[in-house]
Amino acid sequence: MTVNVLVPTPLRKYTGEKETVQVAAGTIALLVADLENQYPGIAARITDEQGELRRFINIYVNEEDIRFLAGKDTPIQDGDNVSIVPAIAGG
Numbered sequence: 001m002t003v004n005v006l007v008p009t010p011l012r013k014y015t016g017e018k019e020t021v022q023v024a025a026g027t028i029a030l031l032v033a034d035l036e037n038q039y040p041g042i043a044a045r046i047t048d049e050q051g052e053l054r055r056f057i058n059i060y061v062n063e064e065d066i067r068f069l070a071g072k073d074t075p076i077q078d079g080d081n082v083s084i085v086p087a088i089a090g091g
Contacts, residue, residue: 002022003025003079004022004079005022005084007020014045021038026075027072028053028061028072029072031076032072045057052072053072055087056086057084057085060083060085063081063083
């Protein structure tokens with residue numbers, strides 16, 4: 001199963017500056033594990049010490065926020081597009 005992942009600029013140093021990478025995964029949790037396997041160090045920027053997704057990281061599967069789906073257990077299928085989007089705060 002191949003999933004396209006859009007990598008935000010701050011995380012591209014882990015992917016060799018690649019904007020899009022492909023991983024094999026069936027859920028968001030497995031996607032993060034595969035990203036870490038291929039690009040060591042990236043998972044620590046996406047998940048906390050307990051393996052939970054960080055609050056300031058938003059992940060979308062085909063433009064749907066996984067917080068409104070099944071979180072890290074959200075299923076992903078062959079050909080899906082996953083976007084990792086860091087939250088931006090300001091005032």
